[in-house]
Amino acid sequence: xxxxxxxxxxxxxxxxxxxxxxxxxxxxxxxxxxxxxxxxxxxxxxxxxxxxxxxxxxxxxxxxxxxxxxxxxxxxxxxxxxxxxxxxxxxxxxxxxxxxxxxxxxxxxxxxxxxxxxxxxxxxxxxxxxxxxxxxxxxxxxxxxxxxxxxxxxxxxxxxxxxxxxxxxxxxxxxxxxxxxxxxxxxxxxxxxxxxxxxxxxxxxxxxxxxxxxxxxxxxxxxxxxxxxxxxxxxxxxxxxxxxxxxxxxxxxxxxxxxxxxxxxxxxxxxxxxxxxxxxxxxxxxxxxxxxxxxxxxxxxxxxxxxxxxxxxxxxx
Amino acid sequence: xxxxxxxxxxxxxxxxxxxxxxxxxxxxxxxxxxxxxxxxxxxxxxxxxxxxxxxxxxxxxxxxxxxxxxxxxxxxxxxxxxxxxxxxxxxxxxxxxxxxxxxxxxxxxxxxxxxxxxxxxxxxxxxxxxxxxxxxxxxxxxxxxxxxxxxxxxxxxxxxxxxxx
Numbered sequence: 001x002x003x004x005x006x007x008x009x010x011x012x013x014x015x016x017x018x019x020x021x022x023x024x025x026x027x028x029x030x031x032x033x034x035x036x037x038x039x040x041x042x043x044x045x046x047x048x049x050x051x052x053x054x055x056x057x058x059x060x061x062x063x064x065x066x067x068x069x070x071x072x073x074x075x076x077x078x079x080x081x082x083x084x085x086x087x088x089x090x091x092x093x094x095x096x097x098x099x100x101x102x103x104x105x106x107x108x109x110x111x112x113x114x115x116x117x118x119x120x121x122x123x124x125x126x127x128x129x130x131x132x133x134x135x136x137x138x139x140x141x142x143x144x145x146x147x148x149x150x151x152x153x154x155x156x157x158x159x160x161x162x163x164x165x166x167x168x169x170x171x172x173x174x175x176x177x178x179x180x181x182x183x184x185x186x187x188x189x190x191x192x193x194x195x196x197x198x199x200x201x202x203x204x205x206x207x208x209x210x211x212x213x214x215x216x217x218x219x220x221x222x223x224x225x226x227x228x229x230x231x232x233x234x235x236x237x238x239x240x241x242x243x244x245x246x247x248x249x250x251x252x253x254x255x256x257x258x259x260x261x262x263x264x265x266x267x268x269x270x271x272x273x274x275x276x277x278x279x280x281x282x283x284x285x286x287x288x289x290x291x292x293x294x295x296x297x298x299x300x301x302x303x304x305x306x307x308x309x310x311x312x313x314x315x316x317x
Numbered sequence: 318x319x320x321x322x323x324x325x326x327x328x329x330x331x332x333x334x335x336x337x338x339x340x341x342x343x344x345x346x347x348x349x350x351x352x353x354x355x356x357x358x359x360x361x362x363x364x365x366x367x368x369x370x371x372x373x374x375x376x377x378x379x380x381x382x383x384x385x386x387x388x389x390x391x392x393x394x395x396x397x398x399x400x401x402x403x404x405x406x407x408x409x410x411x412x413x414x415x416x417x418x419x420x421x422x423x424x425x426x427x428x429x430x431x432x433x434x435x436x437x438x439x440x441x442x443x444x445x446x447x448x449x450x451x452x453x454x455x456x457x458x459x460x461x462x463x464x465x466x467x468x469x470x471x472x473x474x475x476x477x478x479x480x481x482x
Contacts (some may be wrong), residue, residue: 010436013461014422045461124426130367131429201429 001099002076003033004062004069005090009041011198012090016049016057024099030056032080034072037061070164070172073148077163083155087148087173091198093121094150101193102152109188113157113180115141116150116193124199131201132275132290133297138197141189144230146177150195157185169213171220178224204293211300215308222314235315237305243268244298245317268298322347323477324387326378326397328371333415333448334393340470346477349385353378353397367429369396379403389477393417399434402441411480412443415467419452422459436460444480446473 001019005012012033019031031051035042043059051057060079062072077085084106088094098116105114118139120128128134139147151173161179164172177187202210217237221227228234236242250264272291277283302317309315323341327334329352341348353374360373371394378400382390390412392401401412414435418424425432439445439462446467447453453464467473 010432010460014459017422017458041461048461121426123423126367126427127429130365 001029001031001086001088002073002080003031003088003090004072004076005033005035005042006067007036007039007042008090009039009045012042013045013049014093015088015090016045016051018093018096018098020049020051021096022094022099023097024103026054026056028103029099030058030080030082032058032060032076034060034062034076036067036072066166068167068169068172069148070168070176071166073172074163074166077153077155077158080155084152085155085158086152087150088195089149089197091200092118092149093196093198095194095196098150098193098195101190105188105190105193106152106154109186111154111156112186112188113146113154113177114152114188114190114193115139115143115146116152116195117141117191118147118150118195118197120199121196123196127201128199131199132293133202133204133207134199135202135207136197136199141191142187144227145174146187148173149197150193151177152193153180157183168219169216171217174227175220175223178226204296207293208296208300211297212304212307214301215304215311217305218308218312218314218316221316222312231316236317238301240268240271240274240298241302241305241317243271244295244302322349322387323389323391324348324382324385325350325391325393326381326400327352327393328374328396331393331417333417334391337391337470337473340474344474346474349387351381351385353381369394369428369430371396372430375399389413389481391415391473391477395428395431395434398438398443399430401443402434402437405438405441405443411477412438412441413446413473413476413480414438414443415446415448415473416452416456417448419455420447420459421455424455425459435462444476446476 033046046052046059049057058079060075062075073087086102102114118137120136120138128136137149157180161183164176168175232239247265247268250261254261272294273287277286305317323346325334325338325348334350338348338350354377355371356373356376363372364370374396378397382400382404388410390401390404392398393415398414401414405412445462445464447456447464448468450466453466456462456464467476
């Protein structure tokens with residue numbers, strides 16, 4: 001199992017705890033954690049965790065400047081000796097039989113890439129239901145994005161295509177899978193190979209500040225135009241972005257025609273209840289109160305994607 | 318109201334805090350047991366937003382600590398842990414956090430704020446004490462934090478002496 005991590009010691013601890021508790025015998029797996037070497041609590045955890053003391057955990061430090069997730073995962077799988085490499089993220093927590101299920105699926109489908117299911121952690125349901133700005137992941141395999149939060153690659157495939165792109169900040173997992181697919185690889189869904197993804201609460205400022213990192217998605221679309229089949233209208237990363245631009249256009253036209261402005265803004269306004277608060281007056285008030293924040297996030301994501309579109313000369317918004 | 322002794326801040330009706338206050342009083346210690354009040358105007362809203370019941374006590378707890386300016390602060394819940402963290406960071410005076418729960422990952426994530434407040438207390442150097450080895454083990458397992466196992470008022474009294482020396 002290969003995990004790339006950056007300054008998330010508590011989440012990493014929970015991941016390592018869940019790996020230690022796997023139902024599969026300990027001799028059947030090895031854990032490689034690659035970190036950027038900048039977090040003292042992470043280093044302390046990696047030194048002291050029971051997996052480390054039992055010799056099952058290998059820790060590697062990425063060299064400065066090579067700390068994008070793809071580069072770190074490459075370092076990890078190169079250091080591992082197993083024929084099957086499982087990837088998960090440091091904000092995930094595999095179910096107790098995760099490894100067993102992965103090994104079974106790999107044995108039934110030799111040479112295939114195995115993609116497991118990822119659900120928001122049910123133990124963090126309170127955060128998911130009540131916090132306004134959260135990040136989590138729901139993956140029902142097979143997906144065209146082949147997310148690395150829960151996927152197993154035969155080592156042979158990684159060697160054949162050269163592993164992840166070292167320099168991509170996002171989308172490196174999809175890029176890897178599409179190169180494997182182009183070379184004849186097959187992806188097999190394993191919905192019972194289950195991983196739980198953290199439900200992380202962020203402040204609005206943090207959410208807006210990190211929204212720009214999605215700009216490298218344009219690089220993915222440029223390299224692999226086939227991903228556009230899975231985009232809304234072949235160019236929108238999220239339908240909300242199209243609705244937001246339409247609303248902006250509506251705001252610009254408000255002086256000329258109120259009807260046109262309202263019609264253009266309507267899709268975005270109707271989509272404001274993105275967290276599913278419901279139709280109760282209090283829920284509607286909450287959705288409305290969060291509308292300026294949603295607008296800021298949509299705008300920040302759009303600016304990031306527009307910058308990426310210009311940089312990589314392909315339109316993805 | 319400044320008294321400089323030990324301030325015990327606990328949710329209303331906390332038996333450990335009450336027993337501890339009695340023991341300290343018997344031992345001649347200057348100790349005060351206070352329960353911060355909830356703010357009804359925001360308590361319901363915070364609870365609906367998934368925060369710990371009594372989360373609105375934080376405001377009155379912070380005010381009490383400022384007014385009392387204790388030599389040593391002892392808190393008994395995750396809500397007051399945040400206040401202890403601030404107090405310890407600002408003044409450098411010793412603070413103790415006792416949790417009446419088994420702090421597993423599930424417990425830490427069952428309410429918003431718990432994890433962050435406890436981590437903040439630990440980072441600020443607040444001493445964490447648990448009532449049983451199982452609870453101390455859970456804290457070590459879930460957060461990697463060392464905790465003292467203290468289950469009697471007398472042992473707390475001895476801990477205070479060590480922290481103040």
